[in-house]
Amino acid sequence: MKSRIVLFFMIIICFLLQTTVLGIISIGSITPNLMLILCVSMGLMRGRKSGLWTGFFCGLLIDLFYGSLFGFYAFIYMYAGFFSGYAFRIYYDDDIKVPMLLTAVLDLFYGLAVYVLQFLLRGRVGLFTYLYRIIIPEIVYTVILTVIVYRIFFYVNRHFMTPVRKERESIWVLK
Secondary structure, three states: OOHHHHHHHHHHHHHHHHOHHHHOOOOEEOOOOOHHHHHHHHHHHHHHHHHHHEEEEEEEEHHHHHHHOOOHHHHHHHHHHHHHHHHHHOOOOOOOOOHHHHHHHHHHEEEEEEEEHHHHHHHOOOOOHHHHHHHHHHHHHHHHHHHHHHHHHHHHHHHHHHOOOHHHOOOOOOO
C-alpha cells in the first residue's frame, strides 16, 4: 500500500512538472518527456506490472487534460512501461546506461505513434520534417533529463517504496 501511495504522488508531481516547469525551460517548443522517464524507470525498477500501471495512469492524466482522443496516451505510455519492465530481471537498478537507451527507443516509438495517429491520418505526410524538428530533439532532451531524474526515482524507489524481489534474489535460484 505504501508503494502505491508513493507512486501516486510521483505521478502527480511528474505531471505537474511536465505541464508547468518543463514548459518554461523548453528549447524551441521542445520539452522533455518526464512522464515517459517515470514509466521507463518504474518498469525497470519494479517490473512489467508496475510499469504498465504507471504508464496507464500517466497517460490517463495526459488524456484527461490535453488529449484529443481519449485513451491514446494511456495506451502508448502503458506499453512503454510494460516493455521497459522486460529488463527488470536482468538489469541492475543503479546503472544509468539501460534507462538512457530504453528512454531513447521508447521516445522514438512515442514520437512515431503520435505522428502516425495524429498527423498522418489527417493528411500531413512530412515524416522527415517531423522527425528532424520534433522527434529527434525531444529524444535528445529527454535522454539528457533521464541522466538527472533517474537518480531521483532510484532514490525514491530504494528508500520510500517496498522492495520487489528479483529473480536473481529468489530462494529458488542456486547461487
